[in-house]
Amino acid sequence: MSLAVSSLGVAVVTGAARGIGRAVALRLAKDGYDVGLNDLPTAAESLEGVAKEITALGRRPYIALGDVSVSANVQNILSTTVENLGELNVLSEWDKVLSVNALSTFLCYKYAALQMIKQGKGGSIIGASSVAGRQAYANAALYSASKFAIRGLTQAAGK
Structure with a gap:
């Protein structure tokens, strides 16, 4: 049995590996959202750390690597996040x-x-x-x- 509060929904945060994007992702998790995390493939290790922090907050993270300046990547990031977390309610696109x-x-x-x-x-x-x-x-x-x-x-x- 999970003690986590039911999710307010699913948020996707681009540029989530560090800085403001990371802070936004963690805040959304603290506020009760499951969070799709995006950044460039070179930031995969940093995103893993953010995902662990989100899990520790009782929320579900999903990592979707890709360059958001490429349309097909954005479509893939959003669709795979929905496949893994169930829906999309918030997009933070710093x-x-x-x-x-x-x-x-x-x-x-x-x-x-x-x-x-x-x-x-x-x-x-x-x-x-x-x-x-x-x-x-x-x-x-x-x-x-x-x-x-x-x-x-x-x-x-x-x-």
């Missing part, structure tokens, strides 16, 4: 939000600048962020962080 908002901006700036240099006529790169890039909001920490990153990239690119 890596994905930063990739979409900050990395994509950097890549656009980089390749636009290279093309403009190649053309030899100069040009303008206009970056847009949001008020969240100037003022952080408690319930939008990740979004705010990604918009602060865009603001910093834009300022640095203009130097």
